[in-house]
Amino acid sequence: MSDLSVAAAQRCVIEAMKRLGTETVPLQQAQGRVLAADVIANRDQPPYDVSAMDGFAIRSADVANAPAVLEIIEDIKAGDMPRKTVQAGQCARIMTGAPVPEGADAVIRVEDTEAVGDSQVRIKVAVKARNDIRDRGESMRDGAVLLSAGTEITPGAVGLLAMVKAAQVEVWRLPRVAILSTGDELEGLDDPFDANKIPDANSYALMAQVQALGIQPVLLGIARDEPEHLKEMLQRGLQFDVLLVSGGTSVGVHDYVRPTLEALGVQMKFWRVQMKPGHPMAFGVAPLTWVFGLPGNPVSSMVCFEQFVVPALRFITGHTRIYRRTVSARLAHAVKHRPRRAEFVRVTLSADGNEYVASSTGAQGSGILLSMAVAEGLLVVPADSAGLAAGERVMVQLLDGTAYQQAAGWE
Ligand code: AMP
Ligand code: MG
Secondary structure: OOOEOHHHHHHHHHHOOOOOOEEEEEHHHOOOOEEOOOEEOOOOEOOOOEEOOOEEEEOHHHHOOOOEEEEEEEEEOOOOOOOOOOOOOEEEEEOOOOEOOOOOOEEEEHHHEEEEOOOEEEEOOOOOOOOOEEOOOOOEOOOOEEEOOOOEOOHHHHHHHHHOOOOEEEEEOOOOEEEEEEOOOEEOOOOOOOOOOEEOOHHHHHHHHHHOOOOOOEEEEEEOOOHHHHHHHHHHHOOOOEEEEEOOOOOOOOOOHHHHHHHOOOEEEEOOEOEEOOOOOEEEEOOOOEEEEEOOOHHHHHHHHHHHHHHHHHHHOOOOOOOOOEEEEEEOOOEOOOOOOEEEEEEEEEEEOOEEEEEEOOOOOOOOOHHHHOOOEEEEEOOOOOOEOOOOEEEEEEOOOOOOOOOOOOO
8 A cells, every 4th residue: 555645545534434324402502513404494584574773663754854743653562563553644662673563664763863742753864765674584584494404503503593493403413432542651641650651642632632523532541552452442442433543553563553453354445644744644444433543643643633533523423614724824934845745834823914924833843742732723835845935825724723813803
């Protein structure tokens, strides 16, 4: 098997994915999930023409030569039904959301009026017909498709679902995801401190990456570099829909992960990708499980997760937009690169006028989590690049948390 390009490996992963069927969840838990069925309006909203303001429902012809004094014939609150018809020279006091009475064709906001005794009002401005009236059905029309299947449930979508009284929502199922670390050198989070060991960072970094996609994974712990123990742990992992294994996928004599997976019936689709960090990256398919063999180095495993596991989990969960958003940025400094593998450089983004400026977050070794912890994006250096110059336009893949900035930015 030759090394695949990142794009070819991504295609291979996505071709192997499918959705896991649908389930019904309470509306209170639907945020972030993906609709498995269209959402259809079951009423006109508003149900009749209503006032957009607190004010007076009038006949526009009566105020064409404003100011004009009109007689107030009734008070209409939201939830009331008007009882009278507004005739020439008359008006009704009306509240926001209340139905516009027969005879009236416009609303004047209270700020543009002044009281004349108890039963009359002076209208100070002329308005056109339909002024400050919300049309029946302008928010939704009975029978219309409001949201189509495949739409992510945002807070606005939750509001719409409540408008159609969808207490239960049909969404795509979430996969059950297991995470396994491998290596005799690893020290678990709850193990006693031993300065000669390597703390298991991958289980938790990967856990957080999975959680950021709205899925709660199960941590299987640490497998030793010993075929029998590894086999037992991998077998456990193969009970899940998705298994993420880190470490042991390279070509060292103690890297048993690939042969053990194969012995357990996992069909390996690829096990090396032309990328840095992340070259020893494996992907295989078992009857019930998609298996990602991620590199042991903490940054490599996270970067591989971003390239392959993010689109896979997004696909499985029903999303149609499965890749991280990329933005164009100007490079703050030169980046060295030898043509061969695509490289992902950890960067922060700052705004300069209407463009982004990308700067490295520091030392880029594949074990240096510090520069990953503060990164906002991964700058993509194409495989055939001979290096990038300061000021060059580059492509940056955004990471979680990039939808925020320090100041509101419009003043
Ligand atoms: P491997 O691919 O197993 O040879 O691991 C490559 C490097 O990543 C080694 O330096 C390992 O110690 C390190 N490593 C492997 N697994 C983890 C882990 N779960 N947490 C932190 N470092 C790890
Ligand atoms: Mg290892």
